[in-house]
Amino acid sequence: MEATGGDPGRRITPLRSNLKWSHHALDPDPERQRTSPDAEQQDQSRFDAGVQRFGRVALGAAGGLGVLAALAMSTIAMVDRHAGPTTTVVVRTPAAAVTAPAPAAAAAAPISLTVAGGNKKGPDGKMHDSYSKTDFAVTAGQPLTLNITNKDDAPHSITSPAAGVDIIVKPGTHTYTLTVAKSGRFFWYCKLPCDDWAMKHAGFMAGYITAT
Ligand SMILES: [Cu+2]
Numbered sequence: 353m354e355a356t357g358g359d360p361g362r363r364i365t366p367l368r369s370n371l372k373w374s375h376h377a378l379d380p381d382p383e384r385q386r387t388s389p390d391a392e393q394q395d396q397s398r399f400d401a402g403v404q405r406f407g408r409v410a411l412g413a414a415g416g417l418g419v420l421a422a423l424a425m426s427t428i429a430m431v432d433r434h435a436g437p438t439t440t441v442v443v444r445t446p447a448a449a450v451t452a453p454a455p456a457a458a459a460a461a462p463i464s465l466t467v468a469g470g471n472k473k474g475p476d477g478k479m480h481d482s483y484s485k486t487d488f489a490v491t492a493g494q495p496l497t498l499n500i501t502n503k504d505d506a507p508h509s510i511t512s513p514a515a516g517v518d519i520i521v522k523p524g525t526h527t528y529t530l531t532v533a534k535s536g537r538f539f540w541y542c543k544l545p546c547d548d549w550a551m552k553h554a555g556f557m558a559g560y561i562t563a564t
Contacts, residue, residue: 462497467501468502469503487561492533498519499526500521502522507522508521509543509544534563539560
């Protein structure tokens with residue numbers, strides 16, 4: 353009647369091979385993965401001791417209970433291995449985090465763009481005024497630097513009442529700051545009379561500001 357576990361050796365052997373495998377697979381120290389014959393012998397002794405202690409449980413349990421017992425023994429073997437005088441306890445102190453202020457979020461890289469009159473063909477086949485870039489992504493509350501070269505002889509603007517943005521873009525190259533307090537996707541347009549069609553179409557004298 354082998355199924356009743358009359359022969360302890362027959363029941364324990366498969367558990368042993370399982371344990372040796374999981375034991376090493378779980379070991380976080382790669383140095384230990386290369387087991388010398390000595391270490392192998394120690395492991396075996398340690399394992400055998402564990403089997404002695406849990407033999408009754410392992411033999412008495414059937415099916416899933418046997419697996420649980422195997423896991424328990426594996427855990428105990430790992431604890432044994434790390435116990436003892438050589439155990440190092442690393443205490444992480446939060447001193448650095450407390451004394452050093454968190455680094456400020458990196459400022460967004462400045463964006464350079466141009467604006468010119470009658471320089472971009474529209475779907476109507478006519479040339480229209482346009483900004484070279486009309487979609488802007490910003491972080492809410494953080495300024496985005498815009499280096500804008502206005503090649504036209506009249507000012508244009510980047511205006512979005514909903515976003516609280518109203519930048520007057522003078523002729524020549526100047527630096528402006530685009531800041532949106534709240535997150536959202538906002539339509540903007542050039543509010544200064546220039547190209548009526550372009551002022552209503554994104555990609556020309558209008559576009560979107562996306563603040564996240
Ligand atoms: Cu304009």
